[in-house]
Amino acid sequence: MKYPGRMLGEVLAHLGAKPNTIKYPYEPAVVQAGLRGKIKFFAEKCIGCKICEKDCPSDAITVNKLGDKRFECIFDLDKCIYCAQCVDSCPKKALTVTNEFELAQLDRHKLRFIFHAPDAPPAPAAQPEPPAAKTA
Amino acid sequence: MSKITIPIGPQHPALKEPASFKITLNGEEIYSMDMRLGYNHRGIEKACEERSFIQGLYLIERICGICSHSHSTAYIQALEELAGLQVPKRGLYIRTLIAELERIHSHLLWLGVAAHEVGFDTLLMYTWRDRELVMDHLAEIGGNRVNYAVNTMGGVRRDLTPDEIAHILKDVDTLEERTKYYAQVATEETTLVARLSKIGYLSQTDAEFLGAVGPTARACGVDRDVRRDDPYAAYGDVQFKVCVDHHGDVYGRVLVRVGELMESYSIIRQLMKNMPDGPIAVKSPRRIAAGEVYSRYEAPRGEDCHYVKSNGTDKPERVKIRAPTLANWRAVRKMIEGNYLADAPIIIAAIDPCFSCTDRAIELVRPAGAETLTWGALRQHGIDWHRKQGLDFAELNKKLNTQLGRVK
Numbered sequence: 317m318k319y320p321g322r323m324l325g326e327v328l329a330h331l332g333a334k335p336n337t338i339k340y341p342y343e344p345a346v347v348q349a350g351l352r353g354k355i356k357f358f359a360e361k362c363i364g365c366k367i368c369e370k371d372c373p374s375d376a377i378t379v380n381k382l383g384d385k386r387f388e389c390i391f392d393l394d395k396c397i398y399c400a401q402c403v404d405s406c407p408k409k410a411l412t413v414t415n416e417f418e419l420a421q422l423d424r425h426k427l428r429f430i431f432h433a434p435d436a437p438p439a440p441a442a443q444p445e446p447p448a449a450k451t452a
Numbered sequence: 453m454s455k456i457t458i459p460i461g462p463q464h465p466a467l468k469e470p471a472s473f474k475i476t477l478n479g480e481e482i483y484s485m486d487m488r489l490g491y492n493h494r495g496i497e498k499a500c501e502e503r504s505f506i507q508g509l510y511l512i513e514r515i516c517g518i519c520s521h522s523h524s525t526a527y528i529q530a531l532e533e534l535a536g537l538q539v540p541k542r543g544l545y546i547r548t549l550i551a552e553l554e555r556i557h558s559h560l561l562w563l564g565v566a567a568h569e570v571g572f573d574t575l576l577m578y579t580w581r582d583r584e585l586v587m588d589h590l591a592e593i594g595g596n597r598v599n600y601a602v603n604t605m606g607g608v609r610r611d612l613t614p615d616e617i618a619h620i621l622k623d624v625d626t627l628e629e630r631t632k633y634y635a636q637v638a639t640e641e642t643t644l645v646a647r648l649s650k651i652g653y654l655s656q657t658d659a660e661f662l663g664a665v666g667p668t669a670r671a672c673g674v675d676r677d678v679r680r681d682d683p684y685a686a687y688g689d690v691q692f693k694v695c696v697d698h699h700g701d702v703y704g705r706v707l708v709r710v711g712e713l714m715e716s717y718s719i720i721r722q723l724m725k726n727m728p729d730g731p732i733a734v735k736s737p738r739r740i741a742a743g744e745v746y747s748r749y750e751a752p753r754g755e756d757c758h759y760v761k762s763n764g765t766d767k768p769e770r771v772k773i774r775a776p777t778l779a780n781w782r783a784v785r786k787m788i789e790g791n792y793l794a795d796a797p798i799i800i801a802a803i804d805p806c807f808s809c810t811d812r813a814i815e816l817v818r819p820a821g822a823e824t825l826t827w828g829a830l831r832q833h834g835i836d837w838h839r840k841q842g843l844d845f846a847e848l849n850k851k852l853n854t855q856l857g858r859v860k
Contacts, residue, residue: 322641323574326633336581348588350610352595373507399510399601404609413595425856 351415352400357389357431361410368402368411377402386433393419393427455483458793462491466797469807473800477793485788485796487781490815492808498827500771505531505740506605508768512758513599515773516809518561520599521554522751523758523773523809528603529684530747530760535605535740541686543607543732548686549620549723550593550602552716556627557586558752559709559716562804563634566706569798570647575637582630585623592616607733617724628717635710648703652787652799655700664783665776666754667712668803671697671704678750690722702802738766751776753804775809 338345362379364387369377376395380388400413421427456477462470470491476483496515500508513524525547532539539547560583567575587597593610594600602608638644654664659672669676677694679687695711697704742764749756754776761770780803788799815822816833825833838845 320641320643322637326578327574336584346588348592348595350592350595352601371504371506373503373510397510397514397599398596399599400595401506401510401601404604428856 347415347417349415351417352398352413353415353417354393354398354413354419354429355391355396355400355402356412356414357391358410358412359387359389359431359433361408362387362389363408363410365407367405367407371401371405373397373399373401382433388433389431391429391431393429394424460796462488471805471807473796475788475793475796480792480794482788482791482793482796485785487785489781489807490811490813493811493813494808497771497773497812500768502767504738504766505768506738508771509603509605510599510601512771512773513601513603515775516806517598518558518806519554519751519753519756519809521550521602522749522756523775524601524603525551525685526747526749526751526756526758527760527771528605529749530745530758531605531740533745533747534743534760534762535737537606537734537736539607540731540734541728542611542730544686545723545727546593546608546610546612546732547603548690549612549720550590550600550608551685552719552723553586553590553593553620554600555752556713556716557583557590558804559713560586562709562752562801563706565804566702566798566801567644569801570644572644572647575634578630579634582627585627589616589620589623604733605736607731609733611732612727617727621721621724624717624720628714631710631713631717635714638706638710645703648706648798649699649701651702651791651795652802653701654783654787656698658786659700659783662782662786663779664754665779666751666804667695667705667708668754668780668783670695671708672700673698676755678748678755682748684749686723689726690719692719702798705802739764740766753777753806754779773812775806775812777803777806778810778812780805781810 363385364379364381366379369379374395374397376392376397378390378392380390382388403411403413419427458475458477459472460475461467461472472488472491474486474488476485496511499511503511509524509527512527513520515523560579564576564579564583567573567579590600591597593612593616594602595610602610654662654668654672656673659669659674664672664674665676673696675694675696678684679692680694692715693711695708695715697707697711699707740762742762744759744761747758747760749758756776757774759770759772760768763769784800784803784805788796791799813824815824817823835845
């Protein structure tokens with residue numbers, strides 16, 4: 317039967333309902349486990365083949381050789397489109413994807429992310445250092 | 453009464469993307485409409501030629517923010533055809549699943565936008581809330597709400613777990629319930645029916661003559677759907693009905709899209725039930741054999757066509773994209789004639805336009821007439837034009853590199 321106000325019941329039912337939105341900056345956001353966020357680099361696994369550099373659609377990765385089997389990786393997060401193709405391309409699984417997504421910065425220099433090479437081969441991956449210091 | 457011409461756009465508060473419409477009015481009635489596109493030209497086709505096939509895939513995906521999977525699938529199908537890759541069945545099923553999830557979120561989004569254009573914002577809020585269920589699944593499967601990046605050459609990048617399948621099926625049930633309710637509202641709410649009926653009418657003959665595609669054409673009685681006529685991915689294995697309506701107006705377009713939503717739920721259930729086991733992708737080469745392929749795909753907005761020509765290297769020689777919106781613009785010109793000016797927004801919104809997906813070529817309009825430029829001439833024109841405005845990119849680049857410490 318056709319008559320106006322067909323949604324009235326539905327609208328009234330929503331009066332007492334909880335909101336469907338969350339107050340995001342004040343409450344934590346719901347993040348899916350599979351979200352492609354910031355890329356993590358494990359320097360000890362890298363063999364320096366540079367396939368990630370070649371496959372990156374936005375030239376966001378630079379891998380530098382610092383010494384024998386020692387590689388550092390520089391990520392330009394302002395260029396990265398978070399497609400995670402580098403993760404798929406890496407033959408040694410030296411790159412993984414995390415679901416860290418709160419990466420906005422007011423200072424462009426802070427978007428340059430350097431994963432330092434390990435000092436000695438058995439040492440674990442160094443912690444990333446936010447402020448960029450040196451040139452590529 | 454003398455005719456007056458009203459320019460709308462390119463920058464206009466009611467337009468989400470820049471496009472210019474010149475509407476000639478006879479009183480309150482639209483006599484004719486002229487449009488100018490090209491304000492969103494991004495040079496994607498040319499940029500694809502300078503990137504490898506796999507890099508180009510991510511660029512192609514960014515043509516459209518709503519049907520990103522449509523463009524990437526159309527492109528990747530062309531590449532797989534050229535390279536002679538046999539995608540595993542499970543890969544094809546997952547690809548089809550994402551395609552249908554995308555159709556659901558796109559149609560729900562359109563339903564909300566259309567409701568908003570006619571001042572029915574309650575429906576906008578409800579459909580956009582329901583759409584979030586699909587967006588969450590897309591983010592979980594692909595890794596992003598918008599650019600799912602599920603496709604890769606030779607298959608898909610991510611597999612589905614049984615948990616995810618059960619979760620998706622549960623949400624599909626919820627969505628079906630909601631869609632049934634919207635279908636009921638759309639057919640029984642007299643204010644909505646009266647507002648949308650006989651608005652933007654297009655006859656079947658005109659739809660065929662003007663080359664309309666997708667729901668716009670199907671709402672005029674054109675029984676055409678690439679999924680059925682030329683099955684790709686896993687569409688050959690599923691049963692579904694092509695929704696055709698004979699109203700020919702905006703109301704018909706609502707009915708077709710709501711009908712397609714119901715079909716999408718049925719397709720997803722069939723895919724989940726028959727999902728084969730096995731690998732999701734095969735290894736792909738970096739270089740692709742020389743040749744050319746024309747690939748078709750039924751995007752939520754209509755038929756999306758990609759042409760890819762390879763010369764045997766790891767980069768395409770030519771990529772040509774025809775987004776569905778481009779095929780529908782001529783139909784808009786026809787269907788807007790004779791309507792009131794106040795109906796223009798809903799008529800334009802009824803084809804679900806995507807302005808920036810459409811802009812593939814630009815013509816330079818000078819006082820002497822239109823002129824088509826070569827790539828080199830266009831580049832020089834851009835440099836000269838900006839220099840005249842006091843912007844020198846060579847200088848700016850130098851400055852930026854010094855600031856970032858990249859000077860060698």
